[in-house]
Amino acid sequence: MSLAPSSPLSVVTGAGSGSAVNACIGELKIRARLGLKALRSGDRSLLERAAKVSGRKPPEPAEWKLRHVLALAAQSVGFQHWDHARQVLAGEANAGDDMGKFWHGPGCESLLNHWFASYADAAAMQQGKPRTTVLTYARQFVVVDAPYLQAIGITQRIEDAATQGFDAVREYGSARWLVWCDARMRAPVSTWVR
Numbered sequence: 001m002s003l004a005p006s007s008p009l010s011v012v013t014g015a016g017s018g019s020a021v022n023a024c025i026g027e028l029k030i031r032a033r034l035g036l037k038a039l040r041s042g043d044r045s046l047l048e049r050a051a052k053v054s055g056r057k058p059p060e061p062a063e064w065k066l067r068h069v070l071a072l073a074a075q076s077v078g079f080q081h082w083d084h085a086r087q088v089l090a091g092e093a094n095a096g097d098d099m100g101k102f103w104h105g106p107g108c109e110s111l112l113n114h115w116f117a118s119y120a121d122a123a124a125m126q127q128g129k130p131r132t133t134v135l136t137y138a139r140q141f142v143v144v145d146a147p148y149l150q151a152i153g154i155t156q157r158i159e160d161a162a163t164q165g166f167d168a169v170r171e172y173g174s175a176r177w178l179v180w181c182d183a184r185m186r187a188p189v190s191t192w193v194r
Helices: 021-038 043-053 066-075 082-089 118-125 148-150 175-185
Strands: 012-014 020-022 114-116 133-137 142-144
Touching: 020 021, 021 043, 021 175, 043 066, 043 148, 066 148, 114 118, 114 133, 118 133, 118 142, 133 148, 142 148
Parallel strands: none
Antiparallel strands: 012 020, 114 142, 133 142
16 A cells, blocks of 8 residues: 555645645645744744644744745644655655644543554554544554544534544545645644643
8 A cells, every 4th residue: 555646636726936835735835924924023923833733842943934834833743844745745745745734633631532553454443433533652653533523623613524524544635635634724723732
């Protein structure tokens, strides 16, 4: 099984350079541009959010540049840095790569779910359970149900998410995967940080 499909993006928007960029990457770029303007005017909310989500204090340059704020935007949604977010969200990650903490939030910590080091074990657990979802967490896999999806803000944007039987690994890079990524990206801030 390979996670990197040959044509990973079917929901795209055209970028200025003529290359295709998926909507989630575009959203992160918009957040970074807005964050740059905010940081330059003294608003530190993106910096604080990135620190809370990543669990580490981001460096503060003498002068904020877009490249610094792209990293903050990526960290604020569970990735280590900009290139990590771009690779995963573009559907370019390979089996065994760190998929970030994009599909996790503080509301999930008190929930009991099935965690696996192997995708095959997670897929086997999901089989025959149409109301469960397989999501990634770094290099691990978690089989979740409705309360988890509610905790990360998916059910607010995808009405029947809890009954669909989504698999973020098997469907990685597909149009459906991008819809789920977009729903997670647009989830309320409270689903990312306490």
